Amino acid sequence: MKTVFPALLGAVLALGPMAAVQAKTPADQLIVGMSLVNLFSIDPANAPGLDASGINANLYDTLVKRDQGNPEKHLPQLAERWEVSEDGKSITFHLRDDVKFHSGNPLTAEDVAWSLYRVMKLNFGLATNWKAYGYTVENIQALIRASDAHTLVVELPQPTDPLLVIDSLATSPSAVVVDRVEVLKHEKNGDLGGAWLVTNEAGSGPFTLSKWSANDALVMTRFDGYWGGPAKMKRVLLRHMTESQSLRLMLERGDLDLAYGMAAPDIKAIESSDKLQVQSLQRGTMYYVAMSMKQPQFANQKVREAVRNLIDYQGLDQQVMPHYGKLNQQPMQLGLEARLPDPGYKLDVPKAKALLAEAGYPDGFTTTIRTLSEPPFIDIAARMQATLAEGGIKATIVPGTGNQVYGAMRARNFEMIVARGAERYPHPYFSLRTFVYNPDNSDAAGLPNFQGWRASFFDRQLNELIDRAGVERDAAKRLALYHEAQTRYDQEAGPIMMISQMTDTAVSAVDIKGFTGDDAEATRYLGVYKQR
Amino acid sequence: MFASSASLLGARASGTARRAGTVLVTLLGLLALTFFIGRVMPLDPVLAVVGPDADSSTYDQVYRAMGLDKPIWTQFGLYLNDLLHGNFGNALLTGHPVLEDIKRVFPATIELATLAILFGVLIGLPLGVVAASNQGKVGDHVARVITLFGYSTPIFWVGMMGLLVFYAWLGWAGGAGRIDLAYDGMVEEVTGLLLVDTAIARDWEAFASALKHIVLPGLILGLNSVAYISRMTRSFMLEQLSQEYIITARVKGLSRRQVVWGHAFRNILVQLLTVVALAYGSLLEGAVLIETVFAWPGFGQYLTSSLMLGDMNAVMGCVLVIGLIFVALNLISDALYKVFDPRTR
Secondary structure, three states: OOOHHHHHHHHHHHHHHHHHOOOOOOOOEEEEEEOOOOOOOOOHHHOOOHHHHHHHHHHOOOOEEEEOOEEEEEEEOOEEEEEEOOOOOEEEEEEOOOOEOOOOOEOOHHHHHHHHHHHHHHOOOOHHHHHOOOOOOOOHHHHEEEEEOOEEEEEOOOOOOHHHHHHHHHHOHHHOOOOHHHHHHOOOOOOOOHHHHOOOOOOOOOEEEEEEEOOOEEEEEEOOOOOOOOOOOOEEEEEEOOOHHHHHHHHHHOOOOEEEOOOHHHHHHHOOOOOEEEEEEEEEEEEEEEEOOOOHHHHOHHHHHHHHHOOOHHHHHHHHOOOOEEEOOOOOOOOOOOOOOOOOOOOOHHHHHHHHHHOOOOOOOEEEEEEEOOOOHHHHHHHHHHHHHHOOOEEEEEEEOHHHHHHHHHOOOOOEEEEEEOOOOOOHHHHHHHHOOOOOOOHHHOOOOOHHHHOOOOOHHHHHHHHHHHHOOOHHHHHHHHHHHHHHHHHHOOOEEEEEEEEEEEEEEOOEEOOOOOOOOOOOOOOOEEOO | OHHHHHHHHHHHHHHHHHHHHHHHHHHHHHHHHHHHHHHHOOOOHHHHHHOOOOOHHHHHHHHHHOOOOOOHHHHHHHHHHHHHOOOOOEOOOOOOEHHHHHHHHHHHHHHHHHHHHHHHHHHHHHHHHHHHHOOOOHHHHHHHHHHHHHHHOOHHHHHHHHHHHHHHHOOOOOOOOOOOHHHOOOOOOOOOOHHHHHHHOOOHHHHHHHHHHHHHHHHHHHHHHHHHHHHHHHHHHHHHHOOHHHHHHHHOOOOHHHHHHHHHHHHHHHHHHHHHHHHHHHHHOOOHHHHHHOOOOOHHHHHHHHHHHOOHHHHHHHHHHHHHHHHHHHHHHHHHHHHHOHHHO
16 A cells, blocks of 8 residues: 555656657547547438438448539539439439449449438438438339449439439438448348448448447548549547547647537637637538427417517527527528528517517416527527517426437427527528428328428428429529528518527647538548648 | 254355345346336437437337337336346447447446546545544544545546646646557457556557556546545544543553554454445446546446437446446455454354
């Protein structure tokens, strides 16, 4: 006892000087700190989360990719070129013939077709995207097929703007191509390799998966045979770290190259650092306040308008949302051509009170706000609680985990909610479908994938406008339909009120170059390097 | 003579059987309680699998695949049946069998908890003895301040401050994680305990890196044990020091040191065993806050993440392990009682 502790202390002290000369991150490895807590599966058929998308973007390839975030323009990837038939009912993709999977197997059109069939057959959440176009497990093999080893024919089952399908092939996490031969080697009980692909990969992307230890670390190693040329980094190591201050300390010490998910106060504190660079990344995801129109008070349009006047949009934007999001009042992402300017909603308590009185609630009412017990959700809810109270609405905040909050919303069991959604690439059609569209408002319809259904909002005319936009191939007419839909949603005071569009912040060492964030966290590390 | 030794053996056998029965009933009760609490918790494991935007057909398919459509008693029965066949099920979080996961995360916690309890014992015991033998004097007050600090400061805050001072400013300690990333995966895993594995591999640079990473979280985690163990030691010692045999010993001319350490301290060893075993047990449950601050991939983080997801296979597996730890520690401390206390033989 007398000797052990001093010995231990001595050992630590002796290690002290080592730290001063400790090597920083290796020049050919990228060390990333981020939360991996939501990373459950990397099976492309069942990996809806953003974390998984970010990893699969590096392990797999898609046929095409978006050009600079423009949802109507796409660039070649596995497909060198493609053409849409004159009647707009089919698209033919011509694939590169020099692509190999990590296994060494050649990538063929058959693999592409099978990958999409697999998504439909397994029927996890990501199949929803393809079902919306009319694909089913029964028809997909006939409609999406290889006409030869490097030609893929995609027929559309119902009238749809082919650009939408091409965009889904560029952006859906389920549109990546898996190595059919390799996956089927690991098939068990007809699961199409489902159990194996949860923690393994069979892709052709610039990196291979070397190690994934849940809630600890994930390591990707460069694939030297990548068709687009090898990546500059030999290894990319993602370390699971959730504590923002630990991330900050490790970045400042040079033990991390890049960090995601840091809290606003820490980002603010290092903005002036000359060793670190802060990059703000605009995401497609929107923060919103939603009301359930199942509640009699919120079914009343005047009440919804009153609530809209009790949201301190500008105050939230300036005081709560820096580094979390950017003011956006439309159900459509910033920067899209189809998006109308913000209608200019602002906090107006007298107007809200007058509207409440007109609606028959001169003394307000009581309600609950469900939200996630983490910033910025809880801060938005607290601010909402205060401004609602000014108008006479007494709201109780019910905090919970994401699972509890979204679970309640999916079950249509809520009054008000502060949440976020549309975790996909910005697109006018998909945004309107997510937030506004609701084909059937009955409980029995069970359409929780539509947030409009969750909020019990149903407007036949709006549905028609969105449906028409989804098949209209004339760009000008399509634009007019999107504008009309936004105007109508504004007039109706739709119950899902956007307040902010998510921004994510990546903080990196100044010597990290070639890093460009992606709209949906599907950032590729292919071109990232260190300038030392 | 023969008959009496036979009856002694019989009594021992029945004692062992009774103890085994108690252990089984305890574990079964623990599992049942956790299972049913898990089912009434407002957490939906299906959502964790399908994502919040899945449609109803996908949701229903996974709901059935997870067996949630069956009556709760059937679900529990099926779970027990699997358990008896050594199958703890797969974890949602990792897709791996729960046992495999626990085997992976547990060494990280064992390593940390062992360092923490060593620290707790090496500092806490002498501190408690010094406090008791100097009751009301400076030594007692100093010990009180130290234990108060150990009890009352939030471990999360101490962790952050520790990182700031010893890692960021002084550079003495390693940062988050169990080892520098350069050594990650470079040492062959034998026991999962990095200090041991790096020593077996004779990779002393990696060993130094692992040591640099574990010392700070280990010591901080041990602070609470220091407080607990020293307070308990003080109180046991005070009780002993007021006994008549102590006065007799002093009257006989034994030195203060001999009385305190040779008589009083020896007599509290048995009680201290229980205290240390319990403290070690609670450290082995995992320390989620310290694990979060230091990005330590241990049992506490695993259990908390699983709980947040409603991943009941993982939670049940963890609960069973915790139950077994306490049972084992109890059995070990019972056995050690017999070593230290002749009356219990």
